[in-house]
Amino acid sequence: MHPYSRPGNPEEGCTRLANKYLVEGELNVSETAWEVGYTNVSHFIRSYKKQHGVNPGDVSRSSKTA
Numbered sequence: 001m002h003p004y005s006r007p008g009n010p011e012e013g014c015t016r017l018a019n020k021y022l023v024e025g026e027l028n029v030s031e032t033a034w035e036v037g038y039t040n041v042s043h044f045i046r047s048y049k050k051q052h053g054v055n056p057g058d059v060s061r062s063s064k065t066a
Contacts, residue, residue: 018036045057
């Protein structure tokens with residue numbers, strides 16, 4: 001392993017941070033995608049759903065109604 005590489009899946013860390021933003025209602029889905037480093041919102045949505053099993057928009061909407 002390269003000495004500067006991080007162990008684990010970097011997408012997992014990004015989607016964990018994204019989950020925090022969405023649950024707390026700080027940012028919408030597009031803003032969250034950009035904030036965690038995605039330039040393609042569709043790719044962010046697919047990655048998030050793969051990691052968490054739900055669409056990020058569903059998380060964002062449910063946090064606003066709670």
